[in-house]
Amino acid sequence: MKHWTDIKLPIPNWINTWTTGIQETFPEVEQRMALTIDLARINLKYGGGPFGAAVFNKRTGELIAPGVNWVIPGKSSLLHAEVMALALAEQTLGSYELASHGSFELVTSVEPCCQCLGVLVWTGVASVVCGACSEDAEAIGFNEGPRPLDWEQELVRRGISVTREVMRPQAVEVLQSYIGEIYNVNPKNLS
Amino acid sequence: MKHWTDIKLPIPNWINTWTTGIQETFPEVEQRMALTIDLARINLKYGGGPFGAAVFNKRTGELIAPGVNWVIPGKSSLLHAEVMALALAEQTLGSYELASHGSFELVTSVEPCCQCLGVLVWTGVASVVCGACSEDAEAIGFNEGPRPLDWEQELVRRGISVTREVMRPQAVEVLQSYIGEIYNVNPKNLS
Numbered sequence: 001m002k003h004w005t006d007i008k009l010p011i012p013n014w015i016n017t018w019t020t021g022i023q024e025t026f027p028e029v030e031q032r033m034a035l036t037i038d039l040a041r042i043n044l045k046y047g048g049g050p051f052g053a054a055v056f057n058k059r060t061g062e063l064i065a066p067g068v069n070w071v072i073p074g075k076s077s078l079l080h081a082e083v084m085a086l087a088l089a090e091q092t093l094g095s096y097e098l099a100s101h102g103s104f105e106l107v108t109s110v111e112p113c114c115q116c117l118g119v120l121v122w123t124g125v126a127s128v129v130c131g132a133c134s135e136d137a138e139a140i141g142f143n144e145g146p147r148p149l150d151w152e153q154e155l156v157r158r159g160i161s162v163t164r165e166v167m168r169p170q171a172v173e174v175l176q177s178y179i180g181e182i183y184n185v186n187p188k189n190l191s
Numbered sequence: 192m193k194h195w196t197d198i199k200l201p202i203p204n205w206i207n208t209w210t211t212g213i214q215e216t217f218p219e220v221e222q223r224m225a226l227t228i229d230l231a232r233i234n235l236k237y238g239g240g241p242f243g244a245a246v247f248n249k250r251t252g253e254l255i256a257p258g259v260n261w262v263i264p265g266k267s268s269l270l271h272a273e274v275m276a277l278a279l280a281e282q283t284l285g286s287y288e289l290a291s292h293g294s295f296e297l298v299t300s301v302e303p304c305c306q307c308l309g310v311l312v313w314t315g316v317a318s319v320v321c322g323a324c325s326e327d328a329e330a331i332g333f334n335e336g337p338r339p340l341d342w343e344q345e346l347v348r349r350g351i352s353v354t355r356e357v358m359r360p361q362a363v364e365v366l367q368s369y370i371g372e373i374y375n376v377n378p379k380n381l382s
Binding site: 002003004005006007008009010011015016019024063065066071072074075076077078079083084087088090091092094095096097113114115116117118119121122123124145146147148149151154155158 | 193194195196197198199200201202206207210215254256257262263265266267268269270274275278279281282283285286287288304305306307308309310312313314315336337338339340342345346349
C-alpha cells in the first residue's frame with residue numbers, strides 16, 4: 001500500500017549558525033547583495049551549489065529568509081537558492097502571498113532560471129535584484145532552461161521591478177570558484 | 192534572533208485515504224489522466240484548487256506520486272498540483288533526478304503554468320501529458336504566467352515529450368465547476 005507524507009525540503013544546518021552573527025537589517029541594496037553572495041560562497045564549503053538568495057522587507061531592510069542551492073545535499077531539484085528563500089519567507093509569514101504582508105524583495109546572486117522565475121511570480125514579491133547574469137552561469141556549464149526571452153519585461157508588466165548586475169563581479173567570482181557537479185545537464189538538456 | 196526550520200509543504204490528508212481504494216498500475220494513458228482528473232474533482236470538496244497531477248513509472252504504469260493544488264489550505268504558492276506530484280516523486284525515490292531511476296511521466300489535468308513548467312524541467316521526467324489547455328484555465332480566471340510561447344517545443348528539444356488534450360472535455364468540466372478564489376491575480380498580474 002502506497003503512503004505519502006508531507007513534503008520536506010531540508011535547509012542546511014550552517015545557515016542558522018551563521019545568521020546569528022549578522023546584522024538584522026540591510027538598508028542598502030549592496031548590503032543585501034553582499035549577503036546573498038556570502039551565502040553562495042559559504043555554501044560551496046558545505047557541498048551546495050554556487051548560488052545564494054534572500055528575501056528582505058523592502059521598507060525596513062529586514063532579512064526575512066535566506067536561501068542557497070541545496071539540490072544535491074537536500075536531494076530535491078526544487079532546492080534552488082531563490083526557491084528556498086521564497087518558500088522559507090512564505091513559511092515564516094504563514095502565507096501563500098507575500099504581497100498581503102508588505103512589500104518584499106528577492107535578492108539573488110545569479111539571475112533566476114526557469115524554475116525560480118516561475119516560482120517567484122506567484123509568491124507576490126514586489127521586486128527582484130540580481131547579481132551575476134545568466135551568461136555567467138552558462139559560462140561555467142549551468143543553464144537557465146526555457147524562460148521567455150523578455151523575462152525581465154514579463155516581470156515588469158506584472159508589477160515586479162527588476163534590477164540587474166548589482167555587484168556582478170563579486171557574484172561571478174563565486175560562480176567561477178565552483179568545481180562541483182553540473183547536474184541535470186545532458187546534451188539534450190542544454191540550451 | 193532569527194531561526195529557520197526545514198521547509199514543510201503539507202499534502203491533504205484525504206489523498207492517502209483515497210488512494211487505498213485505487214489500482215496500483217495504470218497502463219493506459221486515459222487511465223492515468225482519469226486519475227488526475229479525479230484528484231482535481233475530489234480536491235474541490237476539500238477546499239483545494241481544480242487541478243490534479245501525478246507521476247507514473249512509464250514502463251510499469253505504477254503510480255509514483257499524486258498531486259493536487261493545495262496553495263490556499265497549505266499556505267504555499269509552491270503547492271500547485273504538478274509541483275506536489277514531482278516533489279513527492281523525488282521524495283519517494285530519494286533523488287533530485289528522476290531520470291537516474293527510470294523513465295517517468297508527469298500527467299496533469301491542465302497544461303503547466305510558468306512555475307510547473309520550470310520545476311518539471313529540472314526533475315528529469317521523460318514526458319508530460321496534459322488534459323485541459325491553458326486557455327481553459329484562463330477562461331475561468333487563472334493565468335499561466337510568463338512562459339515561452341513555444342513551451343512545448345522547448346520541452347521537446349530537451350528530450351521531454353509532450354502530449355496534449357487527453358480527455359480535455361472531462362478536465363474542463365472540473366475547471367468549470369470551481370467556484371473558489373482566484374488568487375495571486377490583480378490587474379497587473381493578468382496575462
